[in-house]
Amino acid sequence: MESSAVQTYSSTNAAQVEAACALHGLTQDEFRVLHRESVAAKELAYCPYSKFQVGAALLTRLGKYIAGANMENASYPVGTCAERVALARAHMDGHRDFKAIAVVTNSTLPASPCGMCRQFMREFCDLSFPVLMFDANGDFAVMKLGEVGA
Numbered sequence: 344m345e346s347s348a349v350q351t352y353s354s355t356n357a358a359q360v361e362a363a364c365a366l367h368g369l370t371q372d373e374f375r376v377l378h379r380e381s382v383a384a385k386e387l388a389y390c391p392y393s394k395f396q397v398g399a400a401l402l403t404r405l406g407k408y409i410a411g412a413n414m415e416n417a418s419y420p421v422g423t424c425a426e427r428v429a430l431a432r433a434h435m436d437g438h439r440d441f442k443a444i445a446v447v448t449n450s451t452l453p454a455s456p457c458g459m460c461r462q463f464m465r466e467f468c469d470l471s472f473p474v475l476m477f478d479a480n481g482d483f484a485v486m487k488l489g490e491v492g493a
């Protein structure tokens with residue numbers, strides 16, 4: 344995860360949520376469920392080394408939500424990020440078409456997916472794929488996959 348200096352918005356500000364949803368083709372219900380599911384997923388993180396919980400929720404075009412959480416390992420590179428866990432679970436369940444992903448941490452700034460996760464997403468999602476990044480307070484940033492880390 345990388346700290347983000349991008350514009351952040353409040354998920355309790357209806358006008359900001361509406362604008363973000365309109366820009367990225369999401370309904371406000373989808374936005375709220377993505378946030379809720381990613382927060383719930385975060386609690387399932389396995390992160391005894393970093394103690395840095397990350398949750399992800401992937402929304403399919405069929406309206407299914409698939410959760411992921413980071414899974415660490417004593418050998419650092421063996422661990423896997425929440426985003427990749429969610430995408431792998433989705434693919435294993437037969438999903439191929441994705442509408443958005445949300446990622447949340449306990450940080451006070453939205454954190455963007457790492458380079459490996461962006462590359463992993465690119466395998467299944469185009470560059471306009473929306474990536475919602477929530478912080479611990481429910482503030483969020485949202486970018487297209489092709490803009491994250493650029």
Ligand SMILES: [Zn+2]
Binds near residue numbers: 459
């Ligand atoms: Zn990652």
